[in-house]
Amino acid sequence: MLGGDTLKAWDETFDIPVRGRSKKPRETGFTMVIDKGAGVATTEDLMKTCGDYIDCIKLGFGTSAFYDRDLLLEKNEIIKKANVYSMPGGTFLEVFIWQGAYDRYLQRAKKLGFSAIEVSDGTIEMSMETRKAAIKKAVDAGFLVISEVGKKSPEEKIAVPIMHQQIAEDLKNGAFKVVVEAREAGKGVGIYDESGTIKKDEVEAIVSGIDNPTKLIWEAPIKSQQLALINRFGVNVNLGNIPPEDILALEALRIGLRADTLKQVYSKVGEI
Amino acid sequence: MLGGDTLKAWDETFDIPVRGRSKKPRETGFTMVIDKGAGVATTEDLMKTCGDYIDCIKLGFGTSAFYDRDLLLEKNEIIKKANVYSMPGGTFLEVFIWQGAYDRYLQRAKKLGFSAIEVSDGTIEMSMETRKAAIKKAVDAGFLVISEVGKKSPEEKIAVPIMHQQIAEDLKNGAFKVVVEAREAGKGVGIYDESGTIKKDEVEAIVSGIDNPTKLIWEAPIKSQQLALINRFGVNVNLGNIPPEDILALEALRIGLRADTLKQVYSKVGEI
């Protein structure tokens, strides 16, 4: 019933232009949403409307620090009921690791109702051993672990071979997927240039050293980025940092219900 | 009471700087909003606050395909109670026409509570006969019909005389208004250049062949576009693809309660 090849309100009235969209719980075709502080009512409304098309909600940066405890618990409960993972932003985890407080982080995250943990080093430095320990501890604590490669600052750039090594290690250590960093804005970072245009060479370089590209989640906050990645990797490419208001627009783009992808599959002059 | 020259919370305390704003049900001064997936609670809140300033809500692209049927019915019911038309995106209609399933489209749209239909060929090709039949069938089925001219892809451009012919035909066949395409983003398409700046020559060329410019709805998602079109066509220009969060800001712009248009009408140094 959820997602997939039978659509709901219109179901048998038409053929979905691009078939094969995965259903929940998804192994591929993951959509990770960035949340910057939606309230409980807004979150409930979002889950009712778009829950089947969201796999994970990230409470971006350290925004989860500003919630009343009960409110955050309630929000995470609503997210959980919709079969969506909830996780704090990676930068927040980095604060705890820097402060030597990682065990407390995992304990509190559990108590607050988070079900996933993002392990990143976008801002702070971290040895490969620490990264490994962070992933393993979170897995052992029962979280879905999503790691991230790439630096947030354009001045620091991870060499592609290091990235390949990190990705392979992270997956071996229990990460479910590895995110390729692009920040909330998607400009001047990682695989995107200053205007947000995708650098195809960079994408190919990253993919070239990966056994299984479906293990990558590409942060792609901008529509043209989502389109480029769908065109390269197909309907079930894993995408991250999707703004909440764009979830259904992305879903339409994935399955050919938006001009850009419909154009590529439609085959003959329409007639009545 | 609704809209028009008596404003509500502040009513008789001041004179509206730009008078003559039309009231509902509007023949001119239409505001068409693009919705990308707002939930039922969000829609209800929007209608309570802004309902008098929205004439039509378009569920953009194929986003209506992702709703649970009951949820979509409920959303359309809320929209209807606010005396606002609800219609699926034109691209979605194009999918059905391409698939030879147009009758099913109209039947289901009716069952789902939609009250308007957008007939477009922004993505697929369609003969003039098919276009005519699509409009007529939708009118016969009791829908308000809004047609659209223009292609979504910048590589395909409709010659202005063809556009004139389509507009005249569509109106003759029963279309209530004809939308001039600009997509959700309003850049590099139709009357807008890559930066979203209006191409005045293009606007004048289109208008030059039209008997009644109030029959056109200009898609204008960006404020500077709305301003340019208000300046050209007046307070009651028909505007489309307005983001839901900008409805009151647009209304303020129309009647001189925002700097850009107030500037043009205020006449003397303020005094106390």
Place this chain on the structure above:
Amino acid sequence: MLGGDTLKAWDETFDIPVRGRSKKPRETGFTMVIDKGAGVATTEDLMKTCGDYIDCIKLGFGTSAFYDRDLLLEKNEIIKKANVYSMPGGTFLEVFIWQGAYDRYLQRAKKLGFSAIEVSDGTIEMSMETRKAAIKKAVDAGFLVISEVGKKSPEEKIAVPIMHQQIAEDLKNGAFKVVVEAREAGKGVGIYDESGTIKKDEVEAIVSGIDNPTKLIWEAPIKSQQLALINRFGVNVNLGNIPPEDILALEALRIGLRADTLKQVYSKVGEI
């Protein structure tokens, strides 16, 4: 409990990277939000989640004119209960002053539940005497008064010495703070160039003539602007025209829970 150095959901589990964030009621570290028409339910949700991090909500431009009276009263009541000031946009006040209806403006604003008044001349012209009278009357009527310096049109530019004089006068006449104009968009106006980049010389010129820079509120709708101003003036810089969806992201930026500011304070390689 509210804001400040003890955070809520995660409290004693970590040390806040940048300490000293002010608590409500704030004398410094003011966050003024621009609202373009949020409904009652949306406002209630926002207040529950972010109320401790908002000091004032401005109903931008003349948008407050479009509400039903009861709805606006209800919205202002919700804002008040969260200990947040509510004020109409300055442009709206300018309409009344231009029309010689300022007393009616203040009376009605009071009846509608507004608690703050913005006195500006971004669009109309106003003598120093009128400006002074406007501020004094609003103060006498029991409002928190926030004045604004700067013109909305890029063609009109206030000379910095005039600005210094206005700021000093406004504060002497009872203004709580003085806003430095940047409009909703933050581009090509005041201290920002066409791309929204901060003009540091302009900022320094303004500050150079001010006794107490904490009396200024800088309109800064874009993240890079917020960052530049936090870096220049510290965690408790007063910021205005913050979009509602960015309140927690700004708060994270202020206290080092977002990469850009965390980067500046973290001191050693993270370890587990």
